[in-house]
Amino acid sequence: DVQLVESGGGSVQAGGSLRLSCAAPPGTFKKYCTGWFRQAPGKEREGVAVIFSVGSTNRVYADTVKGRFTISQDNAKNTLNLQMNSLKPEDTGAYFCAAAFSCRQLYGGRWRDQSKYDAWGRGTQVTVS
Numbered sequence: 001d002v003q004l005v006e007s008g009g010g011s012v013q014a015g016g017s018l019r020l021s022c023a024a025p026p027g028t029f030k031k032y033c034t035g036w037f038r039q040a041p042g043k044e045r046e047g048v049a050v051i052f053s054v055g056s057t058n059r060v061y062a063d064t065v066k067g068r069f070t071i072s073q074d075n076a077k078n079t080l081n082l083q084m085n086s087l088k089p090e091d092t093g094a095y096f097c098a099a100a101f102s103c104r105q106l107y108g109g110r111w112r113d114q115s116k117y118d119a120w121g122r123g124t125q126v127t128v129s
Helices: none
Strands: 005-007 010-012 018-023 033-039 046-052 058-061 069-074 079-084 093-100 124-128
Touching: 005 093, 018 033, 018 093, 018 124, 033 069, 033 079, 046 069, 046 079, 058 069
Parallel strands: 010 124
Antiparallel strands: 005 018, 018 079, 033 046, 033 093, 046 058, 069 079, 093 124
């Protein structure tokens, strides 16, 4: 199993920035496509961004974060990162990183489907006030 550990959450005022990281075992990004999800209190978990790292570096974002968030990988440090700028109160929630062994099953918008992912971190809390 792939073990993922998120960090970097915290409290920030609206308009501020945070950078989340997800530590993964070496070689993870060569085998898995990875992404970020979030879950606000009382709401379903939703996809934030995904990076198709196996064979390409294509990135896809939810419309609600496009232009404000950037997903990236640091292969030297084996981390998946999420740079979040211009944060809004509606960005508040628990943020989770996830890994999918089959990147192909994420195509066509299916990257938003939680069931397509094989491993999850425990999450890190982001609060924007």
